């Protein structure tokens with residue numbers, strides 16, 4: 001069986017996929033000939049509906065995708081059920097929130113206004129229950145692709161999505177995981193290397209991509225992690241990927257809704273200034289290194305809790321930082337965001353259209369260079 005062509009599968013001109021939480025980025029990239037992928041995590045059902053409706057209103061009929069997060073492992077009771085929010089709070093030891101708040105205190109970040117107790121429920125989005133709610137909403141709209149991060153989508157989910165004529169994709173960081181996804185019947189696999197922003201494994205893109213391509217053939221593969229130029233995209237495609245899936249790049253785009261101060265920090269950062277840390281979500285995820293992430297690496301600090309408890313435990317501290325970001329130097333220094341090593345290559349803010357266009361030109365040029373070298 002031949003591998004289906006991704007450009008034909010999704011009716012796109014250029015196989016560049018843009019993972020983002022910003023609806024403007026989704027629309028701009030899809031209109032430029034790539035594929036915008038809307039990250040649904042953190043959106044309440046009402047907001048998600050609004051965002052998807054806005055995208056469909058503005059995208060001129062171009063294809064787009066939605067990314068949901070259904071982790072294979074989630075904190076469960078001994079009976080195997082998911083805990084509800086209030087039970088989860090009981091599992092959080094005192095020392096974790098205390099330690100996170102002490103980091104803020106040491107940097108002079110003001111406390112939250114009196115009486116404002118934060119009981120973060122967004123982290124509960126990392127549950128099958130909330131992701132299923134998001135799936136129900138997604139299926140009221142017309143994405144061409146639904147992607148699940150952090151595990152094999154349940155069989156009934158794949159069946160429902162396929163029943164609507166929508167393709168299913170999944171992110172993987174290991175060959176073994178890719179094989180499981182293929183067995184589950186996904187249509188597209190994103191091989192996400194160590195360099196990537198967010199949750200990421202130990203194997204680099206260069207080593208992961210060709211192995212995943214071979215293991216899952218004829219299922220098509222996209223390469224993710226560390227790709228920010230047309231040259232890198234061409235390299236990934238020479239290794240057998242059919243295109244690139246990028247995340248960090250769009251954080252620095254003109255359309256990004258990331259706070260401008262954080263965008264500035266990313267533009268200034270070098271590739272050494274990101275690291276995998278469990279201090280934000282409880283699972284290893286690559287973030288911009290700041291005194292906040294470094295503090296969790298010090299000897300004798302509490303070991304981060306499993307997902308979603310770590311996010312819940314640190315939600316007050318992280319809210320202190322974000323509330324004071326524009327008012328206080330300590331908060332500015334501590335603030336972090338998921339970011340991949342590729343941010344060291346981005347030195348200016350560009351529009352999404354310009355990013356896609358420059359990647360296309362660079363892609364063509366780099367293939368020409370190889371031709372020239374070999375002729």
Ligand SMILES: Cc1cc2nc3c(=O)[nH]c(=O)nc-3n(C[C@H](O)[C@H](O)[C@H](O)COP(=O)(O)O)c2cc1C
Nearest residue numbers: 019041149196197198224225226246247248338340
């Ligand atoms: C701010 C941010 C948040 C992310 N959140 C998610 C997410 O919710 N779901 C997901 O599948 N991937 C998420 N990712 C990872 C991207 O999908 C992608 O795999 C990764 O950014 C690729 O590597 P790159 O950053 O080097 O381009 C996130 C990436 C960034 C930059």
